[in-house]
Amino acid sequence: MISLLDYGAGNVRSLRNAIHALGFTLTEIERAEDILKAERLIFPGVGAFGAAMERLHRLGYVEPLKAYLAEGRPYLGICIGLQTLFEGSEESPGVEGLGLIPGRIRRFDHEALSVPHMGWNDVRVERASPLFADYAGEKLYFVHSYRAEPSPENADWRLATTDYGAPFLSAVQKGRVGAVQFHPEKSGEAGLRLLRHFLAGEDTLTPDLERPATRAPTHFAKRIIACLDVRSNDAGDLVVTKGDQYDVRESGEVRNLGKPVELAQRYYEEGADEITFLNITGFRDFPLSDQPMLEVLKRTSENVFVPLTIGGGIREFTDANGKHYSALSVADEYFRSGADKISIGSDAVYAVEAYKARGGVKDGSTAIEQIAEVYGNQAVVISIDPRRVYVDAPSVTDHDTVATQVPGPNGERYCWFQCTVKGGREGSDVDVVELARACEDLGAGEILLNSIDRDGTGVGFDIELIRAVREAVSIPVIASSGAGCVEHFAEVFAATGVEAALAAGIFHRREVPIEAVKTYLRQHGVETRT
Known part of the structure; x- marks a missing residue:
């Protein structure tokens, strides 16, 4: 038994x-x-x-x-x-x-x-x-x-x-x-x-059967993550979609790149190191009992045996009957349905705004703190959606700026990265560096760093953005947005030292196979899982 x-x-x-x-x-x-x-x-x-x-x-x-x-x-x-x-x-x-x-x-x-x-x-x-x-x-x-x-x-x-x-x-x-x-x-x-x-009962140690001693070091691998943006289309079906700068419609219809469970299975078989589901309409879906992503997780975890991350709509809310659900109780349901990590997006921005207003004091009220206390820091991922704001000089803003090699529309040579909420539709007065640092202090264990400017462009990751965050925190960082070829993955690992890189559209459309990425990385001295 x-x-x-x-x-x-x-x-x-x-x-x-x-x-x-x-x-x-x-x-x-x-x-x-x-x-x-x-x-x-x-x-x-x-x-x-x-x-x-x-x-x-x-x-x-x-x-x-x-x-x-x-x-x-x-x-x-x-x-x-x-x-x-x-x-x-x-x-x-x-x-x-x-x-x-x-x-x-x-x-x-x-x-x-x-x-x-x-x-x-x-x-x-x-x-x-x-x-x-x-x-x-x-x-x-x-x-x-x-x-x-x-x-x-x-x-x-x-x-x-x-x-x-x-x-x-x-x-x-x-x-x-x-x-x-x-x-x-x-x-x-x-x-x-x-x-x-x-x-099968093969657990008894045999002390007299010694294994040859080895001193060879072990090697930590860079991760390649497949991301599935999931939402309901106009017919009410859950589909995996992708767009440019978060616009997922094509000829008036939601772009349909496949079914989430089937696509996740494909990526597992193709060698993805992790799979991330982002419910990109989650901020509009309140009742927990109505969350279709719970069923996606349950079905995916039946046959996919690599880590699963889920984001979108995971926060406290009160349902139509007046019953209150804490962010922790919502996260509980996702963990019990098969998630290994919870991704928090807009709510992280609101949490940091409140954290700043308290003078950088933690009070245990945020979803980040509550989930990390029970499940550990490693269970909380912060998904950041920043965009560039160009300025003529660092002195004109209180935000962390970078001297950019990608000048602004009026030739500006500096920019800061504004954090956004609600799928990139609204900006905040929080920059990406202060958000990442504050979330680490609140208990987050990983940063998923997107880029509104690079999303869907295929021109490469935003190295300046990624380097700024990688240097600001001591928790792992996942680079996202902009990959268009295998060389872009090697570039981001070499230039920033991030632990993982994520892509969506190029994998969905089979433009760049996951194994091609890993083969290229190994040929250029980057450790990966075969």
Whole structure:
């Protein structure tokens, strides 16, 4: 009997779907006593260490879980399911973990690296385990800001390590108890193979079967992300669309480039590292029960085993019956439907405007803070839609300006990047640098940086815009808008150091295949997932 310990935080639908896709049945832990009845127990999840432990205590799961682990029964922890095995975490001072493994979880602190560690990396398997029986060095998907450090005290648990600034424990195992920091259910075929070994009972470590020692470093990959702008057409059908400067109509009709679930499946098969859905009419759709994107996520996560991000309409609202929904409760529904990350757009601008009015003081009222507190910073993506505002000199504005190589209509040599709301139709008095910095302070874990000026043009990413934001924050940045050929992807990685690049129209229309992008990048020395 394979049992899933769903403690109520994070996307576990994808894990359920992966288990079913592998041909196994699953039971749910619904009461504390179910834990000791399990024959094989999986503890998945993303989120904050303190929030996870608080829920485990509230549900009465801590003591039976400790008893299960003490008996050395089959266990697979995923992400937070690994971290809670330790004594505690810097993420939540004063909160005790399960204490099975000596040591505390610590934040990545390498100044030259973006945090969270978000994306595809290798693992260095350091001793034999059936979990990695046929692992061939493929990259696996990580998303975390805190890591377990290898030490003499936990050496007997050490199964695999990964490099990100310094080595951290990416897999631990003693007997039949094991855990991984990466997400096998989000790691494509390589992750599914590892998961199958555990489900089939091939989890017992064989201490006398040593794996040849290796000191080869692991390599963090740049991500190529496929973006699907989704909206209802005039007939009421959900379609993937794309336009120039956000105009998605052609001959009076909404441009239809395919169905979202089918297109997402295609991109998974073609090698996309992540898939992002943007509900571009979400600001007009209020009732949560009416959100068609929930069904898109549920269906996509059945067969797509890479990370899914969803944006559009995720904010607090009051329905027609006067019932209030917090942004966190709305986000809950998206996570439970298959989303791994939530993208916040216009609401982020409003949140930063309020944050500025408070003198840069956080008060816990924003969607960014609320979602990050429960699900972790890595679950919150800020989608920024800026446009250029040209000025004659930096002194004429209080905003961060750049000396531009793309002069304005009157020959202006400076510009600042104005953040917009409502799909680019309204401007704000917030510039892109202050928005990115403020959102990082509020708890966001990633920036999705669009460009209204470059959207749909195919002339290349706005390097000046991207460089300004990349230099302003320490969280990962996704470059978006303007890609027209494989060379543009190599250019943006070389010129700005961003962690990921996103495209839509050129992928939808098959003008530039995803594998062609990756092949070109590898030929020019850029690490990618094959």
